[in-house]
Each structure stands twice: as C-alpha cells, then as structure tokens.
Amino acid sequence: MTREKITLFDTTLRDGQQTPGIDFSVEDKIAIAAMLDAFGIDYVEGGYPGANPTDTAFFSKKRTGRARFTAFGMTKRAGISASNDPGLAALLQSKSDAVCLVAKSWDYHVKVALGCTNDENLDAIRDSVEAVTASGKEALVDCEHFFDGYKANPDYALACAKTAYQAGARWVVLCDTNGGTQPPEVREIIAAVIASGVPGASLGIHAHNDTGQAVANSLAAVEAGVRQIQGTLNGIGERCGNADLTTIIPTLCLKPIYADRFETGIDTDKLQDLTRLSHGFDELLNRSPFAQAPYVGASAFATKAGIHASALLKDPKTYEHVEPGLVGNFRKVMVSDQGGKANFINELKRRGIPVAKDDPKLDRLIEIVKQREASGYAYEGADGSFELLAHRTLGSVPDFFAVESFRVMIERRFDSNGNLKTVSEAVVKMVIDGQAVMSVAEGDGPVNALDIALRKDLGKFQNEIEDLELADYKVRILNGGTEAITRVLIESTDATGARWWTVGVSENIIDASFQALMDAIVYKLMKNRQLAGRIAAE
Numbered sequence: 430m431t432r433e434k435i436t437l438f439d440t441t442l443r444d445g446q447q448t449p450g451i452d453f454s455v456e457d458k459i460a461i462a463a464m465l466d467a468f469g470i471d472y473v474e475g476g477y478p479g480a481n482p483t484d485t486a487f488f489s490k491k492r493t494g495r496a497r498f499t500a501f502g503m504t505k506r507a508g509i510s511a512s513n514d515p516g517l518a519a520l521l522q523s524k525s526d527a528v529c530l531v532a533k534s535w536d537y538h539v540k541v542a543l544g545c546t547n548d549e550n551l552d553a554i555r556d557s558v559e560a561v562t563a564s565g566k567e568a569l570v571d572c573e574h575f576f577d578g579y580k581a582n583p584d585y586a587l588a589c590a591k592t593a594y595q596a597g598a599r600w601v602v603l604c605d606t607n608g609g610t611q612p613p614e615v616r617e618i619i620a621a622v623i624a625s626g627v628p629g630a631s632l633g634i635h636a637h638n639d640t641g642q643a644v645a646n647s648l649a650a651v652e653a654g655v656r657q658i659q660g661t662l663n664g665i666g667e668r669c670g671n672a673d674l675t676t677i678i679p680t681l682c683l684k685p686i687y688a689d690r691f692e693t694g695i696d697t698d699k700l701q702d703l704t705r706l707s708h709g710f711d712e713l714l715n716r717s718p719f720a721q722a723p724y725v726g727a728s729a730f731a732t733k734a735g736i737h738a739s740a741l742l743k744d745p746k747t748y749e750h751v752e753p754g755l756v757g758n759f760r761k762v763m764v765s766d767q768g769g770k771a772n773f774i775n776e777l778k779r780r781g782i783p784v785a786k787d788d789p790k791l792d793r794l795i796e797i798v799k800q801r802e803a804s805g806y807a808y809e810g811a812d813g814s815f816e817l818l819a820h821r822t823l824g825s826v827p828d829f830f831a832v833e834s835f836r837v838m839i840e841r842r843f844d845s846n847g848n849l850k851t852v853s854e855a856v857v858k859m860v861i862d863g864q865a866v867m868s869v870a871e872g873d874g875p876v877n878a879l880d881i882a883l884r885k886d887l888g889k890f891q892n893e894i895e896d897l898e899l900a901d902y903k904v905r906i907l908n909g910g911t912e913a914i915t916r917v918l919i920e921s922t923d924a925t926g927a928r929w930w931t932v933g934v935s936e937n938i939i940d941a942s943f944q945a946l947m948d949a950i951v952y953k954l955m956k957n958r959q960l961a962g963r964i965a966a967e
C-alpha cells in the first residue's frame with residue numbers, strides 16, 4: 430500500500446523566535462537552518478524579512494539546499510494595493526522559495542485588530558496570495574485563530590480558507606493561535622473545512638501548546654485529513670510553545686497506526702540523528718536539554734524502579750515503547766533507593782565491577798545506598814561517588830592520603846586601597862605517606878579556597894591532579910528551617926575529557942562541599958590507575 434506523504438514544516442526560526450528569552454543571531458539562524466535542512470525537514474520558515482535587520486539579512490541569501498526556504502509575513506493592509514504594500518514587497522524581494530502569509534480568519538480580529546471589513550480582509554488574502562504566486566514563489570496561508578474563528582463564525586472562517594485556496598495557495602494552514610482547542614474539536618472542524626471544498630492534501634495544522642495538546646492536536650489533524658504539520662525543535666514558540674517536532678516525527682515514523690499509512694521522508698538513519706539534533710539545538714541555545722522530553726530526553730529510556738529494571742534487563746520490551754537506538758537515544762538503568770539488585774548489578778557491570786547476585790556485599794552496598802539516600806545523598810546523579818562507594822564496599826580503595834583537619838575563614842576587611850573586600854581562606858592539614866602536609870589558600874569564596882588548598886600540595890600525587898578541573902557545582906537545600914541539610918554535587922573533568930559527578934551531604938555547606946571535593950580527587954587518582962571510570966559503551 431502506498432503511504433501518503435506528511436509534509437514537515439519547521440517554524441523554529443520564526444515562531445520559535447517569539448519564545449520569551451530566545452533571540453537568534455543571523456549566524457544562529459544559518460546554523461539551525463542547516464541542521465534542519467540536513468535532517469530532512471521539507472520547509473524551513475526562517476523569519477520575517479522586513480520586520481527586523483536580522484531577518485532581512487538572513488533572507489538576503491537562500492539558506493537551504495533541499496528544504497523550501499520560507500519567508501513569513503502578513504497579508505497586505507486594507508486600503509492599499511498589494512503592489513504598494515512595503516511589507517509584502519520585502520517578502521517578495523527576499524531570497525525565499527515560498528512565502529507563508531499570516532491572515533486573519535476570525536471576524537472578531539478583523540474588526541478589532543485590523544479595523545477593516547470582512548470583505549476587505551478576504552480581498553487582502555486573495556490579492557496577497559496572487560502577488561506571491563505571480564512573483565514565482567509558492568504561497569502558503571496561515572489562517573490565524575482559525576479554530577476560535579470557526580467557533581464564532583463558521584461561514585467567515587471557511588470563507589477565509591477557501592479564498593486562500595482558490596487564489597492559489599499551495600497550503601492553507603489552520604492555526605490554533607491561542608492554543609486552547611481540544612483534539613475532538615480539531616477533528617470536527619477540519620472535517621467541516623474539507624467538506625467545504627478545501628482538500629486535506631492542501632491543509633496544514635499549526636498548533637500551540639497552551640493546554641498541552643499541541644502534539645495531540647497535530648496528530649488529530651492528520652487523522653482528520655491534513656497533510657502538513659507545522660512545529661518547532663523541542664517545542665519552542667510563543668507562550669507555551671508550538672507542536673514539538675522531536676515528538677511528532679518519531680511518532681509518525683515509529684507508531685504503526687501512523688507509519689503504516691504515512692511517510693515523512695525522514696528515513697531510519699536520519700531518525701537516529703534525532704536526539705543529537707534536539708540536544709545540538711539546546712546547546713546552541715545555551716540551555717540544558719529537558720530530561721523528560723519524549724523520545725530524546727535523558728530520562729526517556731531511564732529506569733529507576735527495581736521491579737522495572739529487573740524485567741527490562743530480561744527483555745527491554747517489557748518497559749520500553751520503542752527501542753531507544755531508533756531515535757539515537759540510550760537505555761539507562763539507574764541506581765538509587767528505588768533500585769533492586771538488577772539495577773545495581775547492571776550498573777556495576779557497566780563500570781567493570783563484577784559481583785555475584787548472591788554476594789552478601791551486594792546486599793550491604795544496596796543497604797548503604799538506600800540509607801544514605803534517605804539522609805540526602807543522590808547517587809543517580811553522582812556516578813563518581815557511587816563508584817567509589819561500590820569499590821569501598823565490594824573491594825577496596827587505596828589510602829592515597831588522609832585529611833587530618835581543615836579550616837575555612839571568611840573575613841570582610843579593607844584592602845590596602847581602602848576598598849571593602851570579602852576574603853575566603855582555607856587551611857588543610859593532610860598526611861601523605863606518613864608525612865604531615867599543610868596547605869593554605871585564598872579563593873573567590875570558601876569552597877573555592879578549600880578546593881585550591883586541597884589540591885595545592887598532594888605530595889607525590891600532585892602532578893597526577895594537575896589536569897583535574899571543577900566543571901560545575903550545584904547546591905540544594907533539602908529541608909527548610911534550622912534543620913536544613915545541604916547536598917552539594919560537583920562535576921569534575923580532566924585532560925582526557927572524562928566527566929564525573931561526586932556528592933556530599935551535611936548540615937554545613939562547606940563540609941558537604943569538602944566530601945564531594947575529596948571524592949572527586951580520589952576518583953581521579955583511581956581513574957589514573959584504571960581502577961575507576963572503566964565505563965562500558967552504552
């Protein structure tokens with residue numbers, strides 16, 4: 430059976446640009462357009478030429494190879510002709526292949542926002558579409574507020590869609606601009622549009638996520654007959670965002686209910702790039718990927734619960750809806766107080782630490798982890814500390830050095846120029862090979878001072894930790910009030926590029942930091958001796 434094509438339209442660079450806190454430069458746009466083009470998206474909407482210098486510069490050249498490079502802008506204003514409308518002229522002059530015109534389709538908006546008559550708006554839609562097609566570009570029309578408009582005045586909303594179609598728009602896109610429409614309403618209204626004479630093969634859906642239904646509404650629209658989906662990478666977009674293409678694409682490709690009937694043009698190899706695409710985009714935005722994102726999140730195939738892990742390790746299908754590798758993601762079985770023997774054996778094996786299921790030391794390790802997690806530790810995010818704890822419980826860790834004491838002082842004083850300054854100083858006393866060593870250091874803050882002092886003189890191990898760097902530091906207060914417990918997580922890295930997290934917990938933030946710093950150093954010394962960090966490929 431031949432499958433019908435679902436056309437993928439990406440508006441990351443246009444609606445995504447309307448996300449609070451997101452502001453792309455021309456260079457960002459060039460990089461993102463290239464990523465989308467290479468992935469196999471059919472249309473890349475790049476922005477609004479004429480509205481701002483960035484978008485005008487971006488559209489001074491064609492930026493995609495395979496994908497249709499699409500400019501966005503509004504229909505001509507009422508009262509002037511299409512040929513005299515400067516906004517429309519900027520769209521036609523841009524180096525785009527297609528123009529997506531936003532048109533009002535709710536009579537209330539025509540009256541309130543445009544201040545013109547319903548017929549003048551229909552004329553604006555018709556004349557603008559004709560001007561685009563006459564220029565040799567493909568025309569698309571985003572019918573803004575289509576679903577709300579249909580509920581208020583079905584005849585007028587349908588007239589807008591039909592006018593766009595009859596004027597020559599290749600795609601008439603039904604927009605749930607305010608994001609409040611529900612999937613059954615989407616199905617019903619699209620059936621009415623198709624019955625009015627606009628074929629499903631010319632219809633698209635543009636859904637916002639204000640009730641968390643953008644993906645569901647997009648899929649409902651496909652079921653009802655539309656054949657183009659508009660969305661964004663990682664669901665960015667105005668307010669709560671747009672339909673997330675990183676969820677929609679794998680659903681269309683991997684779920685038989687869609688995959689048996691439709692094709693997206695994204696083949697198996699490309700689909701395996703999906704997680705990389707999603708994370709690469711977040712990297713460009715300088716933000717952490719959302720761990721619980723469907724398909725592509727770090728937790729999407731992570732199993733914490735012991736009962737799940739036990740079955741998953743017998744057959745992954747027991748707790749996975751699709752195989753993680755199909756979208757370029759990984760299975761992860763975590764150790765925590767929610768874990769049973771299966772979680773621990775799997776994680777230890779991954780780290781090259783053999784242990785038998787009936788080894789009483791394994792029961793002891795599980796007991797320690799559960800007790801410690803109850804007191805505030807979190808080992809699922811502290812792989813380095815977990816590995817050290819496992820070595821200490823199941824085998825041994827060399828006594829590289831012993832810390833006799835440490836002291837941290839914070840002083841607010843005037844410096845020699847008379848400026849008030851807060852100074853942190855740390856003193857650490859250690860014993861290495863029977864020899865007492867004392868280090869004193871100043872730092873930007875107390876933890877920094879302690880870190881510098883700890884690593885200032887490690888005797889015969891000093892040259893081994895020269896490349897050790899503190900990459901990240903996170904503090905969490907676990908319960909409020911005077912009983913507050915502090916959990917510190919520290920990420921370390923070294924010249925090999927390896928990264929590991931260590932944890933410390935105490936009523937005192939300096940003490941918690943000290944524990945995490947100590948684990949970071951001991952892990953590094955173990956790693957140098959290939960006693961730790963031997964992680965099997967996932």
Ligand SMILES: CC(=O)SCCNC(=O)CCNC(=O)[C@H](O)C(C)(C)COP(=O)(O)OP(=O)(O)OC[C@H]1O[C@@H](n2cnc3c(N)ncnc32)[C@H](O)[C@@H]1OP(=O)(O)O
Nearest residue numbers: 477479480481503504505506507531532533542543573606
């Ligand atoms: C649902 C959506 O996401 S639509 C996309 C929205 N995106 C953006 O608005 C981002 C880019 N926009 C801009 O930079 C500016 O709004 C511009 C350059 C487009 C226009 O700026 P200005 O000319 O200063 O107008 P302003 O933004 O104040 O108001 C919008 C104008 O467009 C008119 N307009 C809005 N939609 C349409 C439409 N579909 N067709 C014709 N005119 C429209 C409004 O009536 C208003 O006209 P008015 O100034 O006579 O009252």
Ligand SMILES: CC(=O)C(=O)O
Nearest residue numbers: 531571573574604606
């Ligand atoms: C066009 C658009 O972005 C919307 O209606 O939401």
